[in-house]
Amino acid sequence: MRILIAEDELTSRLILQKILQDFGFTNTVVNGEEAVIAAQMALEDGTPYELICLDVMMPQLDGLEALRRIRALEEERGITSSRGAKVVMVSALDDPKNIVAAFKGLCDAYVVKPVDKAEMLKKLREIGCTPTR
Numbered sequence: 001m002r003i004l005i006a007e008d009e010l011t012s013r014l015i016l017q018k019i020l021q022d023f024g025f026t027n028t029v030v031n032g033e034e035a036v037i038a039a040q041m042a043l044e045d046g047t048p049y050e051l052i053c054l055d056v057m058m059p060q061l062d063g064l065e066a067l068r069r070i071r072a073l074e075e076e077r078g079i080t081s082s083r084g085a086k087v088v089m090v091s092a093l094d095d096p097k098n099i100v101a102a103f104k105g106l107c108d109a110y111v112v113k114p115v116d117k118a119e120m121l122k123k124l125r126e127i128g129c130t131p132t133r
Helices: 010-020 034-046 063-075 097-102 118-124
Strands: 002-006 023-031 051-057 086-093 107-113
Touching: 002 010, 002 034, 010 023, 010 051, 010 118, 023 034, 034 051, 034 063, 051 063, 063 086, 063 097, 086 097, 086 118, 097 107, 107 118
Parallel strands: 002 023, 002 051, 051 086, 086 107
Antiparallel strands: none
């Protein structure tokens, strides 16, 4: 599985990499703008990401806008959100407004920081992601 982690905070990025290491190969970026570029390049190369973890609060472009743009890139290629990348929003924000906005943006799961490994693995199973090793 190809995985993209978009997280501006180093510790959270490393935690996500550690949790996801058994699921496949991970690329990391530090803001939403880089996430959109990485997703676009992967789609253009014919090797789209199967899982994308997006922090909600990032510099240059927040995770909700990055999600909207990534879904638009998929849609331009005839890929519906149900057949596109599985997207997990990861955020310190646990208020209903942000959670609802994320699901309206067609994310597949929402995980609140600090990321708990057991909770993250549960969410991944729920959306159909399984370890490869």
